Amino acid sequence: MKIVIADYAGAMMPSHELEKQVLSAGLPGCQICTYTYHDDQRADFLQLVHDADALLTAFIKIDEEVLAAAPRLKVVSINATGYDNVDLAAARRHGVAVCPVGEYCTADVAEFTITTMLALVRNLKAYLTDVDVHQQWRYDYAQPNRRLSNLTLGIFGLGKIGRAVATRAAALGMRVLAVDPFISQKDYAKVADRVQLVSTATLFQQADIISNHMNLNDSNYRFFTADRFKQMVKHPYFINMARGAEVDEPALVAALDNGQLKGAALDVLATEFPDLATNPLVGRENVLVTPHAAFYSSDSLTALQRISCQNIVEYLTGHPEKVFKLVVNPKEDSHDYSN
Numbered sequence: 001m002k003i004v005i006a007d008y009a010g011a012m013m014p015s016h017e018l019e020k021q022v023l024s025a026g027l028p029g030c031q032i033c034t035y036t037y038h039d040d041q042r043a044d045f046l047q048l049v050h051d052a053d054a055l056l057t058a059f060i061k062i063d064e065e066v067l068a069a070a071p072r073l074k075v076v077s078i079n080a081t082g083y084d085n086v087d088l089a090a091a092r093r094h095g096v097a098v099c100p101v102g103e104y105c106t107a108d109v110a111e112f113t114i115t116t117m118l119a120l121v122r123n124l125k126a127y128l129t130d131v132d133v134h135q136q137w138r139y140d141y142a143q144p145n146r147r148l149s150n151l152t153l154g155i156f157g158l159g160k161i162g163r164a165v166a167t168r169a170a171a172l173g174m175r176v177l178a179v180d181p182f183i184s185q186k187d188y189a190k191v192a193d194r195v196q197l198v199s200t201a202t203l204f205q206q207a208d209i210i211s212n213h214m215n216l217n218d219s220n221y222r223f224f225t226a227d228r229f230k231q232m233v234k235h236p237y238f239i240n241m242a243r244g245a246e247v248d249e250p251a252l253v254a255a256l257d258n259g260q261l262k263g264a265a266l267d268v269l270a271t272e273f274p275d276l277a278t279n280p281l282v283g284r285e286n287v288l289v290t291p292h293a294a295f296y297s298s299d300s301l302t303a304l305q306r307i308s309c310q311n312i313v314e315y316l317t318g319h320p321e322k323v324f325k326l327v328v329n330p331k332e333d334s335h336d337y338s339n
């Protein structure tokens with residue numbers, strides 16, 4: 001049995017020892033190949049997966065071409081929460097199961113979101129730059145600091161991460177609004193005492209900070225457009241911790257340039273590995289760009305590696321019901337055990 005662990009170049013795991021341990025314990029004798037994927041070497045990747053039974057990856061486009069090149073493939077395990085890199089219809093056609101990790105970094109992303117929120121409203125980047133770079137000692141800027149407990153947070157996507165952000169923001173005294181047309185009553189009930197579900201128009205009217213936590217799908221590709229930035233009445237801070245493709249990036253740059261937005265915290269940009277030297281969002285005092293790092297802690301990484309490999313073991317040993325989250329299960333209806 002052959003298992004391919006493919007890291008996108010630039011988003012590599014520090015080590016694959018834990019994955020190898022979990023896979024070898026659950027599937028004794030399996031062959032494990034680790035691989036670093038480069039966009040311009042797709043033919044090598046297709047060759048590598050041609051006799052693979054399982055593939056462990058994130059971000060690499062898994063489409064008809066890959067699935068047709070891997071006739072023995074039974075399961076694609078995504079070592080990430082987001083699985084927008086996989087063509088689910090093609091996986092269904094090929095009878096290949098798809099299991100994203102489900103949940104491993106909810107608290108990490110929520111803490112990171114609150115960290116950037118506080119940094120934005122407290123002008124932290126400007127203070128640090130003034131002191132470290134310019135040896136300047138001052139506290140008052142054109143954009144005065146604000147107290148979170150006097151502000152309204154507007155969340156797009158009240159899923160696991162959105163709810164965790166809402167809970168932390170409410171604990172800091174913020175009023176919390178959210179837009180999520182797809183949330184179940186059961187999930188909303190978990191936070192109904194601290195979050196008000198509203199329309200997009202109401203959120204745009206009332207939010208001082210807007211934080212995006214939607215999973216990327218057909219309903220929200222390039223959702224944040226110039227027109228929508230203009231509808232944000234209070235010139236809010238904008239935070240994106242989900243996927244860069246949900247934002248029209250030139251429109252975001254323009255909204256920052258013309259003051260439509262006070263500032264931004266962006267853990268994801270339009271492309272996964274942006275050219276920082278030329279990206280117009282980099283180097284601004286009121287913009288925090290981080291390298292898709294919100295998920296990362298030693299705690300989350302261990303969970304990520306363990307769960308993503310355990311999912312492969314469970315599926316290949318005939319226990320799909322034990323896979324944490326199956327978004328395509330060729331054997332029966334798909335399950336989500338994460339809620």
Ligand SMILES: NC(=O)C1=CN([C@@H]2O[C@H](COP(=O)(O)OP(=O)(O)OC[C@H]3O[C@@H](n4cnc5c(N)ncnc54)[C@H](O)[C@@H]3O)[C@@H](O)[C@H]2O)C=CC1
Nearest residue numbers: 081082157158159160161180182214215219241242294295
């Ligand atoms: N920056 C980072 O390090 C990380 C980023 N992520 C991103 O965060 C996303 C969310 O993660 P979870 O909360 O665990 O996922 P989730 O699936 O629990 O929540 C996503 C929520 O977005 C909502 N949604 C989808 N389309 C929407 C729309 N058009 N309007 C409003 N709401 C919409 C869904 O109904 C769902 O409630 C992931 O899909 C991934 O893209 C996840 C982990 C780490």
Ligand SMILES: O=C(O)C(=O)[C@H](O)COP(=O)(O)O
Nearest residue numbers: 011058079080081082292295
């Ligand atoms: O889990 C997700 O979805 C993410 O966006 C993670 O931050 C990034 O995934 P990896 O870099 O761990 O593959």
